[in-house]
Amino acid sequence: MDKFFMLSILGLLIASYGVAGNMVYDNIATLDELESLDIEDDNDFDFFEIPSWASERGGKVLVNVDSFGAVGDGVSDDTQAFQKAWDTACSTPKAVLLVPQDRRYLVNATKFQGPCAEKLVVQIDGTIVAPNETNNWNPKFARIWLDFSKLEGVLFQGHGVIDGSGSKWWAASCKKNKTNPCKGAPTALTIDSSSAIKVKGLTIQNSQQMHFVISRSDSVRVTGVQVSAPGDSPNTDGIHITQSTNVVLQECKIGTGDDCVSIVNASSNIKMKRIYCGPGHGISIGSLGKDNSIGIVTQVVLDTAVLKETTNGVRIKTWQGGSGYVQGVRFQNVMMEDVANPIIIDQFYCDSPKSCENQTSAVNITKIIYKNISGTTKSEKAMKFACSDTVPCSNIVLSNINLEKKDGTVETYCNSAQGFGYGTVHPSADCLSSHDKNHLLIDQSDDAKLAEPERQDIVHTEL
Numbered sequence: 001m002d003k004f005f006m007l008s009i010l011g012l013l014i015a016s017y018g019v020a021g022n023m024v025y026d027n028i029a030t031l032d033e034l035e036s037l038d039i040e041d042d043n044d045f046d047f048f049e050i051p052s053w054a055s056e057r058g059g060k061v062l063v064n065v066d067s068f069g070a071v072g073d074g075v076s077d078d079t080q081a082f083q084k085a086w087d088t089a090c091s092t093p094k095a096v097l098l099v100p101q102d103r104r105y106l107v108n109a110t111k112f113q114g115p116c117a118e119k120l121v122v123q124i125d126g127t128i129v130a131p132n133e134t135n136n137w138n139p140k141f142a143r144i145w146l147d148f149s150k151l152e153g154v155l156f157q158g159h160g161v162i163d164g165s166g167s168k169w170w171a172a173s174c175k176k177n178k179t180n181p182c183k184g185a186p187t188a189l190t191i192d193s194s195s196a197i198k199v200k201g202l203t204i205q206n207s208q209q210m211h212f213v214i215s216r217s218d219s220v221r222v223t224g225v226q227v228s229a230p231g232d233s234p235n236t237d238g239i240h241i242t243q244s245t246n247v248v249l250q251e252c253k254i255g256t257g258d259d260c261v262s263i264v265n266a267s268s269n270i271k272m273k274r275i276y277c278g279p280g281h282g283i284s285i286g287s288l289g290k291d292n293s294i295g296i297v298t299q300v301v302l303d304t305a306v307l308k309e310t311t312n313g314v315r316i317k318t319w320q321g322g323s324g325y326v327q328g329v330r331f332q333n334v335m336m337e338d339v340a341n342p343i344i345i346d347q348f349y350c351d352s353p354k355s356c357e358n359q360t361s362a363v364n365i366t367k368i369i370y371k372n373i374s375g376t377t378k379s380e381k382a383m384k385f386a387c388s389d390t391v392p393c394s395n396i397v398l399s400n401i402n403l404e405k406k407d408g409t410v411e412t413y414c415n416s417a418q419g420f421g422y423g424t425v426h427p428s429a430d431c432l433s434s435h436d437k438n439h440l441l442i443d444q445s446d447d448a449k450l451a452e453p454e455r456q457d458i459v460h461t462e463l
Contacts, residue, residue: 034369034397037301037330038271060121063089064098065105072103074129079108090116099160101125109141109186114150114194124160124202130188132165134172137186145186145208151194157201164188164207166233170257175234178353185209185235195219205229210237211256219246226253231279233257238280241267250274259284260310265324268298275305282312282339285329287349289322289363296324304333313342316368317349320388321359329368336375342403343370343383345393345417362388368419369397377403382410382427385417392416396432398425 063085066072070081082105089097095117099105103126130145131137141147145164148154164186174182188207191197195218204211205228212227214220227238238254241247243266250273254260260277262284263270277283283302288295295318307313314331336342345365350356365387382403387393396419403410403426414431421429 034328034330034367037299037328037369060094060096061089061092062098063092063095064100066100066103070103070105072100072105072126074104074106074127076106077108078105079110082107083110083112086112089120089122090114093117094119096121096123099124099126099128099158101160103127104129106131107146109138109145109147111141111144111147111149114148114152114154116151116154118153120151120154122154122156122158124156124158124162127161127163129163130165130186130208132168134168134185141186143184143186143209144190145188147187147190147192149190149192149194151191151197153196154194154198156197156199159201159203161203161205162188163205164211166206166208166229166236169208170233170236173234174353182353187211187213187240189213190215191220192216197221198223200224202226203228206233207236209235210240210258212238213240213242214244214247215241216243217247218244220244221248222250222252224251225249227256227260228254229256231255231257237262238277240264241270243267245269247271248273252276254280256280259315260307262286263297263300264288265293265295265297268296268300270297270300272302273304275302276308277305278308278310278337280310282307282310282315282341283331284312284315284317285326286315286317287319287351288317288324288326289319291319292321292323292359292361294324295322295326295363297326298328300329302331302334306335306337307339307342308337309339311340312344313339314344314370314373315341316345316365318347318363318365319349320347320356321361322363323361325364325366327364327367330371331369331373332371334373334375336373336377336403338376338378338406340378341381341384342375342377342379343373343401345385345387345396347388347391347393348386360388360390362391364391365393367395368393369399370401371397371399373400374402375404377405377410380405380408380411381413383412383429385412385414385419385432387414387416389416392418394418397421398429398432399423401425401429403427 065085068081068084070078089095174180185208187210190213193216197220199222203226229236236257238260253276260280398421400423410427412429419432
């Protein structure tokens with residue numbers, strides 16, 4: 001950061017808040033750290049060649065699933081053909097496992113395991129479709145459909161479609177019908193326990209539950225992937241990142257019935273760039289801390305995004321009773337279009353049929369910056385920082401925020417949250433610097449007044 005600018009901010013803080021000494025310098029240090037937070041995205045993992053479909057296939061060995069008996073009519077079971085083709089491709093250096101275009105392959109739940117020979121490419125140009133009957137699903141694979149694990153340096157690419165045929169799974173969800181039992185359903189595509197993976201250009205749609213999970217992996221780059229499901233499809237997260245590091249998502253368009261992106265425990269160095277989200281529940285860190293668990297997420301950047309008609313914008317959500325921390329997060333250059341809860345931290349998250357009991361422990365949330373965020377909100381509370389009384393949120397930084405409601409005023413709600421703003425911040429967020437435990441600042445043009453919040457403001461069910 002420019003030193004002159006830092007000194008200007010220092011003066012601004014002293015003038016605005018009447019504080020000096022360590023607190024001011026701590027604010028400057030926080031600002032400098034968050035402004036410089038970045039994750040290198042120029043490393044394209046280009047240690048393999050993009051296959052050339054010339055006469056010699058660019059030195060690649062083509063492994064076509066059709067050659068192993070796949071029919072591709074969308075009715076015949078092609079699972080065994082895919083497994084045999086995988087075994088051959090995985091054991092062959094520089095292989096291209098090809099799923100041809102203009103075909104529809106019915107594949108049951110399957111695990112595709114490595115390690116594999118070097119420079120494997122999975123080229124999906126056709127459609128892979130899941131069985132649509134929930135009753136016949138192999139109970140051994142209750143939470144997975146296409147699961148890839150223990151891979152290194154593998155490229156998944158193509159213009160094909162992975163279709164989870166999820167409508168009957170959604171109908172059986174307890175969120176669709178409260179008389180149904182609450183149980184998990186399969187994830188369409190999983191990359192697990194792998195490293196240096198690239199996923200490019202694919203479409204994943206109508207998953208049974210989550211669409212694309214990246215778990216226990218390092219150095220994963222996802223480019224130009226589209227995720228699509230109806231806005232009322234339950235628990236259909238777009239891209240879910242868990243226990244993973246050095247993940248880059250860019251140029252992705254995601255519309256689902258749950259979080260477009262969700263980042264959960266033991267994940268760090270996550271960068272999202274040029275993301276379109278809608279419909280869905282926004283871009284979320286969490287939920288974390290459920291059932292008194294530990295949740296740790298650090299070094300997350302969202303840079304350049306459009307969120308349209310989502311139920312949340314950029315969100316951090318944690319359960320009461322958890323522990324751990326969320327630290328070092330920057331949300332910047334985000335356009336909101338008719339978004340409910342554009343900026344929200346919710347430490348009272350409760351996605352449960354029963355109300356959640358009050359607990360004192362909480363996941364610590366600190367060093368979060370929101371910068372260049374503008375657009376329209378459906379909620380009066382355009383910014384909501386609902387933090388734990390015993391583990392308050394700290395070092396929340398706001399810069400160049402401009403959120404408007406088409407048919408009314410906007411306001412900022414704070415409970416046990418501390419931070420500061422610079423540049424334009426609308427609605428005003430003076431409650432971040434207040435010593436009062438909780439209050440609401442309502443912004444009406446140039447006038448602002450305090451109001452006591454109702455307790456229901458900080459007790460939430462699924463949004």
